Amino acid sequence: MTAPLLDVQNLTTSFRRDGAWREVVHGVSFTVNPRETVALVGESGSGKSVSALSLMRLTPRDSSRSGGRALFEGRDLLALPEAEMRKVRGDAIAMVFQEPMTSLNPVLTIGFQIAEGLMLHRGLTRDAAEAEAVRLLDRVRIPAARSRLHDYPHRFSGGMRQRVVIAMALACRPKLLIADEPTTALDVTVQAQILDLLKSLQDQEGMAVLFITHDMGVVAEIADRTVVMRHGRAVEAGDTAAIFRGAEHPYTRALLSSVPRLGSMAGEPRPLRFPIVSTTTGAVDVPPALPDTLKPADRPLLQVSGLTTRFDIRGGLFGRTRGRVHAVENVSFDLRAGETLSLVGESGCGKSTTGRSVLRLIEPAAGSVLLDGEDVLKLGPAALRERRKGMQMIFQDPFASLDPRMTVGKAIAEPILLNRLGNRAEARERTADLLARVGLSPDMAGRFPHEFSGGQRQRVCIARALAVRPRLIVADESVSALDVSVKAQVVNLMLELQASLGLAFLFISHDMAVVERVSHRVAVMYLGEIVEMGPRAAIFGAPQHPYTRRLLAAVPVPDPARRGARAALSVDEIRNPIRALDYLPPERRYREVSPGHVVQVWGEDWEPARPAAA
Template sequence: MTASGDIVLDVRGLSAEARSEEGGKVILDDVSFSVRAGETLCIAGESGSGKSITSLSLMRLLPGSVRVTGGEALLAGRDLLALSEREMRRVRGDEIAMIFQEPMTSLNPVMTVGRQLTEALRMHRDMPARAARARALEMLEAVRLSEPSRRLAQYPHELSGGMRQRVMIAMALSCNPKVLIADEPTTALDVTVQAQILSLMNDLKSEFGTAVVLITHDMGVVAEMADHVLVMNRGRVVETGDVFSIFSEPRDPYTRGLLAAVPRLGSLADRDGPRVRGAPRATPPAPAPEGAPVVSVRDLTVRFDIHGGLLQRPIRRVHAVEGISFDIRPGETLSLVGESGCGKSTTGKALLNLVPWSGAVEIAGHRTAGLDDRAMRPVRRDIQMIFQDPFASLDPRMTVGDLVAEPLVIHDLARGAEIDERVAWLFERVGLEPQHRTRHPHEFSGGQRQRICIARALSVGPKVIVADESVSALDVSVQAQVLELMQELQAELGIAYLFISHDMAVVEEVSHRVAVMYFGQIVEIGPRRAVFTDPCHAYTQRLLEAVPIADPRRRRGDLSSLSGEVPTPIRPLDFSPHHVTLNDRGGGHFAADAMPS
């Protein structure tokens, strides 16, 4: 698969340092690589490895506290690092372009998509307005965006995440750059949208002959996309080579550890229960727990009215969750999977009475319908939540010790020295140093902050934890550590988990049972093994097909079946949804025949 075009970008000895109170700190150390026309170079590594700093150095977009201290970056013979800012403005977006991880923060919220697309064309190509608009429309068609002429008049907030990322790709490719840098372009996207974007990038690379530098920590994406791979750790290149040799014969211990930590879809097909990471494959499978449910949900429905007009009356309605039912038993993990907007997170919030809902919910025998915050307080001792972004869910003004102790104080479970003892024990239990509890959240890594959130959730001794995308923002090795901790706590304390995720490989590793949501309804539910080895619903099959496999020898072919957007849950006020019927497939496995509508 390796391309044979001329070298377009040649980076030699790139070094950079960040200013701090202690002086300069080296964050890039002698990084060298080259990429050819029509080739994809993947730069892989975990957070802090120097991947993004490398890309920002090439684009000359480094923050003020960071400076390049050495090296050169030759683009078609010109050193990007030696150009003046005026010269770089002409090159940036024209000969070398970049796609960022989060398109919503990269697009101007007060400008239409059309204006943002034509801006670069008029600046770099000196196109008249009509020609620029025609080119913008052509690029939106090239990135397979539905109704492209309508999208030109829309604003970023009116588009889904996948649509916004397509707009970013269209902007980056509109001037036919020689080099496209894509910094974690699919990390925030659902698995089916991710597959569409990766397929699109491959098609456009072939069509335009663009050299692609793809930055990612997802080794499945690396295996799917790369011709060559550059592995970075702590600002240094630790290994480089073609994609097949990196995956089949990794030489550096860091590379081997990175690959070993990747959850691989299908690796547990012969097991009946989840495997604790690190346990030998011969360990007997853990059976799904039995007994009375600790969570019982019947006909759960969540709808939100959208108000508008002069009198701000309801004009539309969001059908977030439509009549779903499920149980979770003590010590069991039920995973809820599906794409963004399908109702997963809303379901989790409804269990904690954080959104208005109808139906019937029981938590450890307590019916929660109609309970106010005061009446919900004892129930919330039994059910806690871990959120996706630990930094956003921790008050930056409080020490982490006080944050973990806060639930104990609110529920009056401990006082004085007893609180300190309990917090110290919780820190030890989640693998943190008790003496660090006087620090603040910003002084910890992402994985450590998620451990703090787990300690905080455990402090009141819950029977159920709702884990809402709790590891999706973590690097694979840190993710492995957090998942192992959660499974150890489950085995020790009998905690039940509602594990909300769009990462099917992780779901396969941690689940006893899996429920697949689409358009606010459960379309398939059953034991992990049945859902993964014999998926009955077309949407479940689509989700599994979209998962990138961390093996370059098993690359997927045509992904056109994954095209299209998830239908919008926003409907007219008089809309009456069609509820699907789940048919018994045997062994506790149920699936619908039709799609919700």
């Protein structure tokens, strides 16, 4: 029997806080064999990332300590002198982090950063290291690698930056790659590309992979064995296929049951709440169907027509306008009270800019936005401020949306007081009611944002959005950063509030499985334009546009038996939206393929990933 490449025995990690040591990883043990992929799975706070950082000895030296053994090729990583450990890091063991921009130095070119590790660990000259860097960039499928060697990180998209980080990690041909949530922040198509890339590079290099994630669909796609962590302990471990077939621990069953599955809404006429699974017993609570009390309005609440938003690009000595980013191009849709319209697409497609343009957080260049028949784009500052009571926004990052120095009670009461919807006593009463409505205790009003979990902070943001009694809410990637079980709870809350208050949601997301669950209608955006729009069942059941089919094909399937079933994916980036000043957008034509289901007419040579000239 082959000896494990990495053998972790009874790993413990403690952090010092207020003069006392607090253990956060409790006796975790697992092995990684040569050429094997092992997934460490769990929600935020489960200890999976801390375990990986402990193995690499990257936790703070003065305020942390680790115990147990971590045998890598027979040597205990936790006992090696620091000088020896530095030789191991980046050479025999490499690590890819979740956010590539924090892993790359913004003032150094990517070529220099890759070459630096090659010169340090492999003793190459500068010229030889740069030649090897070009080869590595080709390996990770960076288009025109040689011409991009001297580009800075900010000139790459998120997916391409992650490829650069992978190239850096592979520079010294490591025997073990630790990938810490490398695809969590990426769009579904880019995530699929990165997973395919990692698998192909693993096959070519023969390396082992320790993959850290909370996405069970990703686990099913890549992992040979899985270790499930909760509260700093490994609660279940075994063959991935066996765990998916019959998980034994209630927490594992809860994780698997909470995963939204594409196609689960077939035949369902209306959005459904997610089943909630107990992490202690594994029992599944299936909420009853939402009451169908909403009647279609005579006219839409929101009517968007010809919405166009562009951003000037300035340069040169006098800062002249040299080009424009065509972020949103001639977008039209409507939305009724009690309805959810989802805008989906990859980063850079214009969906978030569309939502912000509707609320005039960004000033559009053209078009109209009618809210209850009144054009929001023609309102003056005072009238716009008054109209904004009827339309609010929930942002992706709840922590960035809340003032860390202000209690959540004050944050929720602030819009009530500013808009003179009540005095301080009435604002306190309304705040307590809103906290209870979003599933939080009214006595939490005195807490600060850092005292809440991510899911609780998002509930606070929803309560604040509801404070002025809006009729329209733009939810911009509002559940994308949440763990799967917390995501289910927040989505259920939004659906319940919609049913009870008649809210209209413009739901912006790249998570196709969640979109299928919550939507009445779906609009697919590519390069600032809507390429397909229609009822949810039509978009997911009979997609017409090549780009829509590409998005759906990229969704990971949480079933190891169907591993590798996805079609081959393009590896290029979304087209460049920068246009010359004299550029005139082509006139688009749409055809109706079924009632309410329209698709943009495209040519036979349409290809969503072909780069366009700037």
